[in-house]
Amino acid sequence: METEIVSVDNDMDNSVSYQQAVDILKSGGVVAFPTETVYGLGALATDAVAVQRIFEAKGRPSDNPLIVHIGNKIDVDNYAVNVPEIAGKLMDAFWPGPLTLVFHKRPGVIAENVTPGFDTVGIRMPDHPVALKLLRTLNGPLAAPSANRSGKPSPTEAGHVLTDLEGRIPLIVDGGRTGVGVESTVLDMTASPPEILRPGGVTREMIEDVIGPVHAEGKSPGAADEEAPRAPGMKYMHYAPESPLYVIRPDETSIREAVKQLHIEGKRVAVIGPDEFDIADADWYFAVGPLNNNEAIAVNLYGALRQCDLTDADLILAAETDYEGVGQAVMNRLLKAADGKRFNG
Numbered sequence: 001m002e003t004e005i006v007s008v009d010n011d012m013d014n015s016v017s018y019q020q021a022v023d024i025l026k027s028g029g030v031v032a033f034p035t036e037t038v039y040g041l042g043a044l045a046t047d048a049v050a051v052q053r054i055f056e057a058k059g060r061p062s063d064n065p066l067i068v069h070i071g072n073k074i075d076v077d078n079y080a081v082n083v084p085e086i087a088g089k090l091m092d093a094f095w096p097g098p099l100t101l102v103f104h105k106r107p108g109v110i111a112e113n114v115t116p117g118f119d120t121v122g123i124r125m126p127d128h129p130v131a132l133k134l135l136r137t138l139n140g141p142l143a144a145p146s147a148n149r150s151g152k153p154s155p156t157e158a159g160h161v162l163t164d165l166e167g168r169i170p171l172i173v174d175g176g177r178t179g180v181g182v183e184s185t186v187l188d189m190t191a192s193p194p195e196i197l198r199p200g201g202v203t204r205e206m207i208e209d210v211i212g213p214v215h216a217e218g219k220s221p222g223a224a225d226e227e228a229p230r231a232p233g234m235k236y237m238h239y240a241p242e243s244p245l246y247v248i249r250p251d252e253t254s255i256r257e258a259v260k261q262l263h264i265e266g267k268r269v270a271v272i273g274p275d276e277f278d279i280a281d282a283d284w285y286f287a288v289g290p291l292n293n294n295e296a297i298a299v300n301l302y303g304a305l306r307q308c309d310l311t312d313a314d315l316i317l318a319a320e321t322d323y324e325g326v327g328q329a330v331m332n333r334l335l336k337a338a339d340g341k342r343f344n345g
């Protein structure tokens, strides 16, 4: 299968491109498209055969449920039942936006393989003009995981999707680079109090400001890895570049020392870290944003992990961030990419 890329520029009339995407989706095909977090690989969520194509294209384990994307807030009631009042508050505050809410599923509407074996469904309304226009032109729900091969970092630009899925999907709608850079927060509204299953673009503090205390996964560094995670996707090795990655303290001197030591062991080292650091000895240095600017670091993190795959590095060191704001999500993804490993010299 040949993979076509259509670029949609918001200032132009793109109705032909959207129609092309919608035609593919309506005939049971899959289409990659941008959201504000990462690129998604969409299929009509009511079509089990189409949804199956997502799992095949990604090589994704079929027991890992998909998020359903909607184009209007009121669509929630088509797919969910017993939506609590506090969920309405969250939707008003954060939709469209990077927050996925897990509800009890309305029986018989969404295809079974979207949430295999679950009686819940995760729903979100993405805050991206291309995603919204696609959903509204389609006038239906899109099941869409991130558009990467399973286990790879999520794609934050169309080129990343092409690298992973060329020849496996018919169409990529290119809307440029994504704005948030890490995936949506997944919040289980069927738990009491609601529980954060995956930290993401909407932080715990932002949620608690609206509805009060929630349970959170991975509150302290590494804690997420010790418990059985409840978002099934979190149990799989994720976001990982090809060479082993170690999280390291964000201290210029210790990183220099680490590189020196690794060179003595004959290893080539790629370093992911803040703009300010000067690690002259590193074989590759990928700057992801100003120190402690977690929003900037989130935007650039997955691209940097992918750039590491283009090097001959034997080992990757990634500087830790603090846990402020989206830092929670950044550290969650970094520790997953590292499989929990920290570099201690």
Ligand code: TXA
Pocket: 035, 037, 038, 039, 040, 041, 064, 065, 066, 067, 098, 100, 102, 115, 118, 120, 121, 122, 126, 144, 145, 146, 147, 182, 183, 184, 185, 186, 197, 198, 230, 231, 232, 233, 234
């Ligand atoms: O930002 C995002 O959420 C992106 C964009 C494309 O929207 N999508 C995304 O999808 O990251 P995916 O499939 O890569 O991750 C979905 C996560 C997985 O960890 C999955 O286990 C969890 O959400 N999830 C989905 N439905 C669930 C449900 N009903 N109950 C519990 N966890 C669920």
Ligand code: MG
Pocket: 145, 146, 154
């Ligand atoms: Mg994913």
